[in-house]
Amino acid sequence: MSGLVLKLAPNERILINGAVIENGERRAKISIKTPNVKVLRLRDAIHPERADTPVARACYIAQLILSGDAEADEGRRQLVLAIEQLSQVFDDRDSRGILDAATAFAVAGNPYQAMRRLRDLLPREARYFAAQRQ
Numbered sequence: 001m002s003g004l005v006l007k008l009a010p011n012e013r014i015l016i017n018g019a020v021i022e023n024g025e026r027r028a029k030i031s032i033k034t035p036n037v038k039v040l041r042l043r044d045a046i047h048p049e050r051a052d053t054p055v056a057r058a059c060y061i062a063q064l065i066l067s068g069d070a071e072a073d074e075g076r077r078q079l080v081l082a083i084e085q086l087s088q089v090f091d092d093r094d095s096r097g098i099l100d101a102a103t104a105f106a107v108a109g110n111p112y113q114a115m116r117r118l119r120d121l122l123p124r125e126a127r128y129f130a131a132q133r134q
Contacts, residue, residue, distance in 0.1 A: 003033040006041075013042040018068055040066040044115070054089070055118060055125045058082035062106070062115035072109070079106045079114060089128075090121060 006014065008023040008030065015021075016032070016039050032039065040063060051060035061079045064070035070078075080103060087099050098120050105114035 003031050003035075004037070004039060006030045006032065006039070015040040015042060015045075015067055038066055038068045039112070044119075053122075053125055053129070054082070054086055055121045058086060058102075059115050059118045059122075062111040062118065065111040066115070075111070076106055076109065079111065083114075083118070086118075086121070090124065095121060095124060 006029070008014065008028045010025050010027060011023060013020055013022045017037055020042070045063055046056055046060050048060065051057045058079065061070070061075060061082055065072060065075035065079065083099055083103050083106060087096070090096070090099060098117050102114045102117040105111070105117065
């Protein structure tokens with residue numbers, strides 16, 4: 001059986017099924033063999049107070065699914081809806097590709113990959129808001 005392989009930096013923290021686990025002083029590689037385990041690298045996590053933009057909120061929804069704090073089906077529905085709303089604003093070709101990939105991962109039940117794709121939109125969103133303030 002294959003599984004998820006995590007390569008951890010020294011002192012890196014991860015959340016596995018609600019438990020925070022911190023690596024020691026050396027790099028480590030962990031293989032998770034159990035299927036359907038909820039894993040979130042805390043360096044990828046968005047604090048609830050920082051989920052204050054549409055893209056960050058979509059990432060946060062994916063994060064809640066990953067951490068087990070949102071029911072999978074309802075979380076997936078909310079995530080797909082958030083991505084659909086983002087597609088009304090991010091209509092350039094590159095952003096469309098990112099949103100299409102995020103949607104496919106969300107529908108397939110892979111919120112981590114959906115979150116990874118959505119995070120690529122955070123700098124674009126910041127530039128968009130900066131331009132709006134000028």
